[in-house]
Amino acid sequence: MSIQTIDGKALKQMILRAAARLDAEKDAVNALNVFPVPDGDTGTNMSMTLTSANREVERAGDRTVGEVAAALAQGSLMGARGNSGVILSQLFRGFAKYLDGKVTIDGRDLARALQEGVDTAYKAVMKPVEGTILTVAREAAAAAQQASRKDRSAAAVMRAAVEAAEAALARTPELLPVLKKAGVVDSGGKGLTVIYHGYYEALSGEASDVATVPTQIPPEEEPVRTRHDTSPATQVAFRVDEEISDIRFPYDCEFFIRRYRDGGPIPMDHIARELEQWGDSIYVVGSEDLAKVHVHASNPGPVLSLAIQYGDLIDIVIHNMREQHADLLRNAQPAPEGVDAPQAAVAGVAPAAQAEAPAPEEELPTAVVAVAAGDGMAQIFRSLGVSQVIEGGQTMNPSTQDLLDAVERCPSRQVFLLPNNKNIILAAEQVVALTDKKVYVVPTRSVPEGISAMVAWMPDEEDGERLFHNMKQAIAAVQTGEVTYAVRDTVYEDLEIRQGDILGLWNGRIRKVGKEPEAVLTELLEAMVAEAGGEVIAVYYGNGINAERAEAVAEQLRERFPDHEVEMQYGGQPLYHYVFSLE
Template sequence: MTEDKLLTGARLKDMVKAGYRCLTDNKEAVNTLNVFPVPDGDTGTNMCLTVAAAVREMDKVTSSGLGEVVKALALGSLMGARGNSGVILSQLFRGLSRSLQDRRTASPLQFAWAMQEGVETAYKAVMKPAEGTILTVAREAARASLAAAKKGADLEGVLSAALERGREVLDKTPEMLAVLKQAGVVDAGGAGLVFLLEGAVQGLSGALVVPGEREEAPLLRGEPEAGPAVQAGDGAAEPSEPDIVFAYDTQLLVRGAGLEVDRIRSQLEPLGDSLLVVGERTLVKVHVHTNEPDRVLAVCLAHGDLLEASVENMREQRDARRHSRVAVAGAAGAASGGAASEEGRTSQFVAPADPGPSADSARLGVVVVSTGDGLEAVFRNLGADIIVSGGQTMNPSTEDLLAGVESLPAEEVLLLPNNGNILMAAEQTRELTSKTVHVVPTRSIPQGIAAMVSFNRSLDGAENAVKMKRALARVKSGEVTYAVRDSKYNDIEIHEGDFIGLLDRDIVTVGSDPLTVLAGLVGRMADAETEIVTVFYGAEVTEEEAAQIESRLSAKAPGHEIEVHRGGQPVYRYLVSVE
């Protein structure tokens, strides 16, 4: 086959750059594909920033060889990955790279097989893949490309087949994932991938499409349906809790020489479900739900040294989530010596004069993700050494998190992402450092604060991680923000500009007055087993409004201690913790 029919490094650069331009042109359209009508949609932004990092890395390559360019694509996207959608995209590129990194050129069939390996790598990175997400779109697009290649299609034909099938599957995602159908949108990550493929086809063919002249994709799909409001994840399902068949969540790293990932996986498959075995020949990460953790450890030990092994009883965790409502934040407030005022407690957490790594961080460091000067002061006072700026709509990249970890002298680090959309990037950080990183799966700021309250510098990282994870079951997380479009959820009519109260990412209150919505939200969160209500108000809240918070909440949470702090966070007018 002549070189003009092959995929070269230069052609791959053209494809990715054109894909990036197309994705950038449609970034805001992707951002609006939020299952909730709130201003925190950031999938388009995250995917754009991830691809931008890949483009920068590819531009450093002067060789025309495909292998060098595709390795740069994988490295750039890995380090620049933001949000779950960006991490999944980086894994698609990572698998593509593994298949092509030793080639100067690739045939259409070799390229199609590489796309297939990209999908397999991305699926392995997600613990509970869900249908109707970017993973589904990627899988079906790759299958279509492979079918076209086997029939003799050229590179443009292979990519065009992937694009056509990707569009078809994207349009069907609301039928696969109930939350999308309820919201009247297609999957945001899948839409971003389709735009990336569309641009790649243009880059390969040399076509120039003027922004605005492109046929609009059917992103918004009519009126949303009423139903339970559940936030859709980027590839990961979060259903109601099923019966637990395999009780022990077992995770570990295996270090050795010449490790065989496929062999380890095949030996572990009979021992449980939710199996994840990923890595390289010197380091492999294992995750499995099993009833025989001893056998899992024995299998892995036969291949190499075991690192960071943890076994957790998921039945016990489930029971804790259902029944445990132990208050922990009050002790931290008392220790900080804050005084109550007539308007509620003033901020009890003051940032150190020299906010940087603490003297004790040489042994164990703590990195947290947060934004807002008030919240950052809270985390520093509770023991955080490094604050990585970020949160909803501002997800830090894997490289940002890695920089925070590497900036500490400690060889053992606790990492708190404090946002469900940053969890995958945090987990990815563990693969890129020689330090021992314990990712505490905090999905909200209130969870992050509860975890830090339980932090004990005298314990090691593994012991602290266990304590922190247990603390997460004790806190309910709520937010108040505003609607960016008309919508309907659970028979609740929502109009653009309304204030919305969310309890653990479920819409429970809507209204025109933020304090009334806040009070309604707290009324849903507080019960006979809770004791403390903590409110962090955002940057847009005036002191006059903040002064009314305690009195407005007292009737909704009788017998509760009510604390009010300035968080200074964007996007969310109020963040609420009930323990």
Template sequence: MAQVPQTFLDALAVRTWCGLALRAVGRAREEIDAINVYPVADGDTGTNLYLTLESAATAVEAVFTGYETDPAEPRLADAVRAMAHGALIGARGNSGTILAQLLRGMAQVLAADGPEPRGDGPDLRLALRRAADSARRAVAHPVEGTVLTVASAAADAAEGAEGDCAAVARAAYEGARAALAATPGQLAVLARAGVVDAGGRGLVAVLGALVEACTGEAVRETTGPQEVTGAPEAVAEGCGEGPGGPAFEVIYLLEADDGAVARLRDRLDALGDSLVVVGGDGLWNVHVHVDDAGAAVEAGVEAGRPYRIRITHFGAGDVHTGGPGPAPERAQRAVVAVVPGRGLAGLYAEAGATAVLARPGEPPASGELVAAVRRAHAREIVLLPNDAELRDTAAAAAEQARAEGVRVALIPTRSAVQGIAALAVHEPGRRFDEDVVQMTSAAGATRYAEVVVAEHRSWTTAGICQAGDVLGLIDGDVAVIGADVTATAETVLDRMLQAGGELVTLVVGDEAPETVAGHLETRVRESYLAVDTVVYRGGRQGSLLLIGVE
């Protein structure tokens, strides 16, 4: 059945647009993957755009499902906010992250506070301009000849269009097509490969779907004059960043305020390239290419709460899913970890790690860590400091060990439970870089907490505590002040599991009540379905209880 033309955008038109865009990119996915040579020739731009749009479409469908029993219809603002949020949380790769910001920019206009936007031609013109400008600002170092150029051209063309949303959408589409065809003349890597920009090609498909949603007529799907198809390998040789570029792509969602994100941008920009940070209102999607994946994750930890961490080793496939890559070179490898108690020292030793005991109030010096590296007798060392205060000490030890010819990777674990998570995925037979990435990702995906007794009266982030109060710290900050160890621990655990989780790790100190572990295990079993619990005895570890949630 033919679709009725739209003179303005409403929630139903947005829903239709999402569905059409998903199908259009799905049809072009392999073609877009095949021409993906910039910024990295890894042949996944089409796939990343498709997965990002799939998340956006799913979010919009959820809005309509919520109105099934409501006589009212979803508003335009409801639909575009859902579309933008879905794209943000599902964004994949450089292209998907930029698309998420384009959709967010449109939503800022079409879901603006105040009177409901009409969704007419003028509104769509403003939305496309906001989209292009906000996407360009989100990229640390914009490059012409990319999807940013195509988006700007679409907005420029839309600004010169008169009429309803259909006329504006068609003008934007034609402007984008023309800009896409010109991208090989703007970016040498595209000219050498004889292709147009892959991200720009995907955006043209998305804008073509917008035209169809507004007019009811499908656009003629044509490709740029220098576009080629075929296997990614056919166009990747000699293009993109190649061996000289960063080794890893790091992506994560981040809960943080604007000030922290501004500092994060500067930190990540110094670490690598292809930096894109999109989002706002406390939720961000971070994308960067780096050599030190651990440092990129650590920067996120310092800025706020990173989660859904995804690290890909270029040329080795997706390390989370065991993607394809060259057979790993077997090498003698060891893990050196700082642990707070003898119970955990035994646990780490059973897992094959060399443990350095940190007694309460007596953190190890860098010389002790270097001595532990030497004892491990390995050519490759993974170092787990398991304490934020030990980061500099561990870095100094790593530098000294490297000077002695040892290859060392420092994973910025802040708690022994993060170290346990890292150690659980450690595989000595795997290639060193891949093993480090897996361990870093597992540690970064683990929230940590501890329950301690206050030694004196002081100000905390949760208020004033008195000597003898029970404190619950989450990710290093005091979150709960209580009088009872078990009750405080339960409150801390509940707060951590509000954000979801699959596995709870409890490390019980000698001075904790004997019943606390059993009580918390029962709490998890009865209140949180499909969440497992594992309990370890930590000995005299300084804290009454350590909690990890993966």
């Protein structure tokens, strides 16, 4: 029997059913990630985010829908993994905001809560791209609101939302060319439709009979595979890579607005809209009492003048990105020797003395949290002074809660967070507002970038802003290479790839395909040296390579690149035969 109104217990069942269905279908969602390397996948990240929310919901009381929705928002935020998980948590955050204080709801309230979730998620992305999870969520909410004007039954409204979500998902390839070329629908949008199917099944009391769209669509031409680590939406919406030489808005401005004691609530959406006239890369998030602002501006003056109307400005950080880049080009030096401990160089044996950094008795000026996969990588980071190493990387993105817990364990009030993977950066940024410590998220997209950032970190320096500036400068000079294997057949740009082929990636882009890891490593390095130059090659070998083989590879590389210093260390990372940097 379908449910007309929703109480706390019914909402809890909706969430539990959605989590179970997404867990069962996460592999189908993962299959839409056409980039063929072993990687963190959308379905897995969304499922783990919802599973974290599910645990919080199970612990919460179910007397009111407001209580359950608040637990959903809190659990999803703390458990958000990857970009897709962060977007999902924003949908839940707005959903909970509308339901705050409500005991029971009908279909009209449900529709409005879905719309509030959409509004919150869109506010987190000032220039969203259509054909994504956001599009699916928006059209589902609009259909729910329209249906609620005729029938206030919760089940009827949710059915309308599911049907609209499926229709929007089917149109995503028409809205986003990367999907049409790949012959698939959007992975994040697919994950959201699975969740909405779960909601409807809990409300209707039976399996959803709403037709689902095919996830694979016949392309009009031979598909050209391009990477979208989660969904193309999250890749485009949260794009952080910019060509410095062509940048329109050179001032990177970041600060908090703290509401004036006798002032009104901070109008975050109004501020975000106003900022569009002066810059891009905008987000304004937080609460009516404390909001965080980020914008790349042509002139920081008007930005600060606008913001100060609504509260005190605190923790103001402004960087001239053009000047930073120019300084880096003028003053760049090769990374210092000794990134590895002497015992670990070339031989491949991680220094045993650094197996676990002892907890200091007194508070340090600053501390560092780093994400890394592999015991060798973890020990390298500890030898460089990292206080907390979180196991994670490509196939296992740590949650916001994992990152927050590590920050809280650090013996310092100033903590640097190194995600070391571009799909972890957004989850790391959530930590900033969840602790009273000052957290600097250094946007490291690979382990080599993280190591270079640690070389620039100075344990006795108390000026966190200066260290943050130096660490970001250091990672700008790093070229990252990776040698792994293909997990599926595909076509990427002009490369024909078969499952099991060895792939060489340069800064995340597939550049070489072969049959032997060492041959691909050498060919990729030749291309990188020819285009980028550099002086130091630091190679970290994975858990499938033994020390003797690594030593032989190191000697071959020294002969092939006599003008470069070549270092070989044990990384122990899974899935990736070799990870290396060129500086």
